[in-house]
Amino acid sequence: MTKAFVIGGTRFIGRHLIEELLTHGDDVTIFNRGRHENPFADEPDVDHVTGDRTDRESLEDAAQAVAPDIVFDMVAYHPGAVEHATRVFADADAYVYVSSGAAYAAEEVPKREGETPLEPCSPAQATDDMPETYGNRKAAGDRAVFEAAEQGVNAMAVRPPIVYGPHDYTERLAYWLHRIENEERIVVPGDGTNLWQRAYVEDVARGLRLVAKRGTPGEAYNVGDRNAVTLDRMVELAARALETDVDVVHASNRELSVADLDAEAFPLYRPYPHLLSTAKIAALGWDSTPVETAMARTVTDFQESSRTGIENGPDRDAEERVLAVLDTL
Template identity: 25%
Template structure:
């Protein structure tokens, strides 16, 4: 298959491209041309600015793809700026579980983008979760004739996580920097970056349309992670009301139901099988 990946030069986008190449697909990546990538001559490259409608039109208008993966659509206008010009058989949107009012066992049907009012907007006009709702609404309501799907991930983490959100906690504990955590015991869901890429690639040649959750099995709290850091290093995290605000503050306890994906044949890893190995690597990094 001939596949375009928008946002394939870092984090789970790299894993997505590698999975697609391993499956024998022909891959084109859309990039601003400013960042290097590890693919060499295995991919074709298009130069565009994801926020500039005219550069998108110039880059893709005369191209045809079987599938377009869009990892960089953060608002409804982002979807419009691609689908007004893209000639493709399917469009796959990287979305987020932030579209939900999350709780334990959050299921796909709890947010139906068709029920939303269509709002054309830019990235900075709404909070992230609301903007992604508008993104999905634009896709499924305005471009309803396009076979498409939205893949909803919780927090994506890994050694290559450029946001360093989970690392933030480990580093602060190791370096004894005070931090303020408002949800210490709340259990949350995660997915590892390579698994996120694998899950997205799984649907390249599938007929599934609609929206679907992707998450590693299980949940973990920040308290469990910090307790592990203390056990491994003897460092007790300093918690203080005037400490640094932590990245996952404001999140409530939740888990993500992935039965729909499992019924389609995808098997997720178990969070507890790999999370502590990742924390070990973060510990060593924080010690440097």
């Protein structure tokens, strides 16, 4: 039985990863602060060690006590944390760092591992917590993985774009699901062809495990929906899963300005296409869930929850002001 050590994460990606590991008969130890409900509290094959990964001694003590075969680092947000973890778990069969598609610096379509440049990261950026430097810090974490691999550590990185699916506490997609479920007409920024690839959470979990088992040390692997959909297509899939109809009204920045909005005020909108090549992880035997199935599962979870995502985008009053103006044109 493989001993897996998951640093952080019982809320979303980590929760699905643990379910994936259990499905394959792995023994799991969770290491986190214990600030959120543990859905695996009654699972005999899941142990829980309470600790803060920013406390280096705490992480070192847990590593010595557990002696894991494979390690998944879900909450490393600074390169120093990755550097330390790769030293602590230098003898593990695999250390897998959860990076991000935000680590890429160039607007290439698609973005490819080892080809598309990564974001730079200054010493000041490496230690701050600003959202604007998230990609810089993730890229620096990737470089720490590569350097560790050069020293003989079996370290690898996985780069997903925005992740969605059941238990998504970020509620970015929930904003759209709530609108579609409750309104007959909604505003979609731009012309609806905006393309920001997403990754279904169960596929990310499966990819993490495959990289740990079959990946090559020193490599990074993109993981995302292989059928990337536009914003309009996402709305269409969501409406179908919600068994409703919605009238989509497109609005330019000029039209949105009547409510003091712009396109980027809406979640999951990006002005330039963001698409990651997934050929490399597919070569390990990975594939993604059909987007229709992924959306249906996401919607079922949404309807069983109290999530609305309304704080992630424009309020309905602002949207109605835009609709009113567009009706006069």
